[in-house]
Amino acid sequence: MAGRKTTVKIVKAPKKIKQMAIYGKGGIGKSTTTSNLSAALSDLGYKVMQFGCDPKADSTNTLRNGADIPTILDLLREKGRVDARDAIREGYNGIYCVEAGGPSPGVGCAGRGIITAVQLLKQQNVFEDLDLDYVIYDVLGDVVCGGFAVPIREGIAQHVFTVSSSDFMAIYAANNLFKGIRKYSDAGGALLGGLIANGVSSGYQRSVVDDFVLQTGTGVIQYVPRSVTVTMSELSGRTTIEAAPESDQAEVYRELARRIEKHGESKTPNPMEPPELRKWAAKWSERILAAERGEIESAGAGI
Ligand SMILES: Nc1ncnc2c1ncn2[C@@H]1O[C@H](COP(=O)(O)OP(=O)(O)OP(=O)(O)O)[C@@H](O)[C@H]1O
Ligand SMILES: [Mg+2]
Structure with a gap:
């Protein structure tokens, strides 16, 4: 047998895509934070898809100079059949932008848009074909409706991050989200990566948030201050990462991205x-x- 050549077949392990869902009370800063996170992760060299799960379909605006994109549900309504690639538009630094969209106003459950959109992308193997590193779902805060719980419930996302300020209603929404995560965790649902404290500046605001995460067995992954740089960037149709890369606020978002990059295991929260x-x-x-x-x-x- 001497001299016989052995051929070694190298099988490339499929890349593990990190899928994250960002939840939080309406208007709390989910889309702003998600878009800056996507932009910062793409600057770190990752291939990112931002998946807007809000019927308003405005999640990815600041990644595309304020421009709207057709939603998956709109395309389905128009054409009956959709090639998912027609719904994916590139934004800042090649980030893939998708908006699930929603039903016609006043008709049906808005969460159905998410179910349909995710199924479509899965059926067409889009996540693997685009060789993505991160898919970030920007979702409405209310997980009571089955549709909005989809990224958590169906093993689509592995990690959930919640955006909250120190305001009671934001904390109340985060606590409800924790209940939803807990409910689905035994069945293999997503777990909680942590809380992104947005608009938290004064000492007592930080203490309120710190106490909430302590009580619920979670942690703050980043404190994001309220900043006029965010306002100016949004008015120019861009993320802070793109419009003001040298600003302190951009550095806060970059640090958030580095912490998410290093993030390991998520946990089951302990809601009050x-x-x-x-x-x-x-x-x-x-x-x-x-x-x-x-x-x-x-x-x-x-x-
Ligand atoms: N850290 C911040 N500093 C200043 N302004 C902010 C900050 N975070 C968010 N905002 C502003 O707050 C407003 C609401 O933010 P955003 O649209 O991201 O919230 P949302 O949670 O996605 O809302 P919705 O539930 O309606 O989708 C925006 O005008 C945004 O620019
Ligand atoms: Mg939003």
Whole structure:
């Protein structure tokens, strides 16, 4: 057998695509944060798809100089059959932009758009063919409706990040999301990667968010301050990463991207039950009031 050549067949392992879903209360900054995250990840050399799951179909605007793109549901309504590639448009730095869209106003469940759009891309093998590293779903905060829970429930996304400020309604929405994640976690649903604290600047705001993640067994992956640079960038139809790359705010988004890049295991969160959440909110109300009255030095001290 000496001298016999052995041929070694190298089988390339399929690339593991990281699929993440970003949830949060309406208007909290999901699309802004997601678009800056996509832009920063693409600058790190990754192939990224941003998948807007909001019937408003405005998730990817700042990646495309403010321009709208046809939604998957619109194309389906027009043509009956859709080649998914017709719905994918390139944005900043080659980021693939997709908008699921929604049903005609007043008709049907808006979440159905997500189900249909994800199925279409899966059936046509788009995720693998584009050789993506990251798919980021930008989803409405309300997971009560089955459609919006799809990225979590059906093993589409592996990691969920929630955007929240220190406002009670934002925290309330995050806590509801945690309940949804917990409900589907045993059946192989997505787990929680962490909370992105958006618009959190003053000391007590940070303490409220820090206390919430402590109570729910989670963590803050990045604090994003409110910044006029974000406003100016949005008005120019761009992300902060594109419009103001030298700004401190762009660096905050780049650091978020680096932390997401390094992120390993996600966890099952431990949401608060309604009476517990009410008690928790009342504690913070008293603290903030006492700080306003000058009875304590700072609402955030000593939690
Ligand atoms: N860190 C920030 N600093 C300043 N403005 C911000 C910041 N984050 C978000 N905004 C602004 O807040 C507004 C709402 O943000 P965005 O559209 O990203 O929220 P959303 O959660 O996607 O909303 P919706 O639920 O309607 O989809 C936008 O005008 C955006 O520019
Ligand atoms: Mg949005």
